[in-house]
Amino acid sequence: MAEPRIILHHFDESPFSEKIRLIFGLKRLAWSSVRISRIMPRPDLMPLTGGYRRTPVMQIGADIYCDTQCIMRELERRFPAPSLVPKGYQGLAWASAMWTDRCFFQNTVNLVFGTLADKVPAAFIADREQLRGAKFDVAAMKAAIPQMRDQFRSHLEWIDIQLRDERPWIAGDAPSLCDIDAYMNIWYARSNLDNAADLLGEYDHARCWAARLHAIGHGERTEISSSEALAIATAATPQTEELPDLDDPNGRKVGDKVEVMPDDYGKVRVGGAIVALSAQHIAIRRHDPQAGEVVVHFPRAGFLVFAA
Template sequence: MTTASPIILHHFEKSPFSEKVRVVFGLKNIEWTSVLISRIMPRPDLMPLTGGYRRTPVMQVGADIYCDTQCIIRELERRFPEPTLFPNGYEGLASATAMWTDRSLFQNTVNLVFGSLADQVPQDLIADREKLRGAKFDVPAMTAAIPQMRDQFRAHVQWIEAQLADGRTWMSGDKASLCDVNAYMNIWYVRAHLPNADEMLAEFGNTRTWEARLRAVGHGRSSEISASAALDIAAGARPQTAELSDPNDPNGRKPGDRVEVMPDDYGKIKVSGEIVALSSQHIAIRSRDPRSGEVVVHFPRAGFLVLPA
């Protein structure tokens, strides 16, 4: 399937959340355009697109912008339904795994990675992540907690191992699903940063075979453009998101309402705009910037707050 505007991913190589999306590109053999962004702020050519949302990755299709991997992957599934990320009736459970893999398990792997890197963590990254979290990014405390983090990591990985114990190829059966992509992100992250990853995974033979299978999936077909070229693409496009109401919205929100949207965990920057479309799983708001023109910025609902503006 081809689309008029390219599928653009704003990401950086070492970003585990970006790796989730790159693996989905691989599983669906999608052609995409890569914009490599800095690992820390500022990102002057990206902020006009997101209305200020600052987490990585962000997907752009013309003047439609998708924030958070939940939202990005949902949109990729809509645009490229085959092969599905929800085989064997796994849509609900596979989507819900993000609340495990992206929060509890990810906090565990973040602690392990930064605690192990210890004084190799650059000062500018620490300062940036303190701003992101609104709290001290306490690397020495993470280093001190490594024994507990190892215990917890082991428990999490054992769940993956248990899911593969009957010799199945993927966590939800004979076809890869979002369960695999979500869980793999954390294994990839540990592997990418920790020289003792082999030792940490040694007892989990099925997980190691599954990890190698996921690595072999690759990242689809990509070419690269600059962040300013991506901004020009948005400026030259019109948002394509159609208006959509949700008669069951528990707060009676509707297209045209002005709201502010932000994550409920970290990077709590409010993005404001008028609602264009909403459902139980997404909200899209219209935002304007002199450099990008009008854009529609999409967010997931789980893990996000929608506040009246």
């Protein structure tokens, strides 16, 4: 059987997308790139996700994977070697995203946009205010730059401390989720800040570690259009098998109609019927006039599930 076609809906400047692109490089995967706009609308993607609008989204046929937690878990399941999960750190490796994607990332965002304040387009600000449901106050971010530098340094030092025994990677002898999650913020700062070298200057171990990760690359990338990706989903049938969770603390069952949304920002509810359920994953089946039948996958940590 031919390998499934991996499609990533992303934009090149997206730090969360960089995590997945780096995994493609680490696992030496071929993948199809669909470049989406940094801001709405995204008319060919919304039929696939049901309205979920954070970046990136991975598509394999008519199965749609939302949030990097979910995407990374599926890539590890399908392509287990080399593993993203270091022996002895299995729980911490998956949990590391709660540090890197939330408080570390928010600190990095404030530092980046505070520095770029006068250059941020009004359309981008308006889009992010809608996404976050709150004011995207670049003036306040600019005023907070000294505090953000302090906090960025704290996060960076944690990485450096972990590497001071001359280990090449944060958790073991090979790059893992711990490295990929943390690197995202270093990559984002370097991509946007002229003084990123100064921020990294005192941390030789972290700086060399980041260079090793950068050298991994992004695998074998080819470009396709968003309309082509939508047509692929429309022609495909979801491959997700039904999977109940007999220990679900709220008694949810396969077939239950629910709505799923992030708990922090981008709070768009996506509705459908449960296909698969576990402590880490929920998949829901939905029907769209353009995409047809799709199964949309979400992580559980950081997401809320409501009865429809």
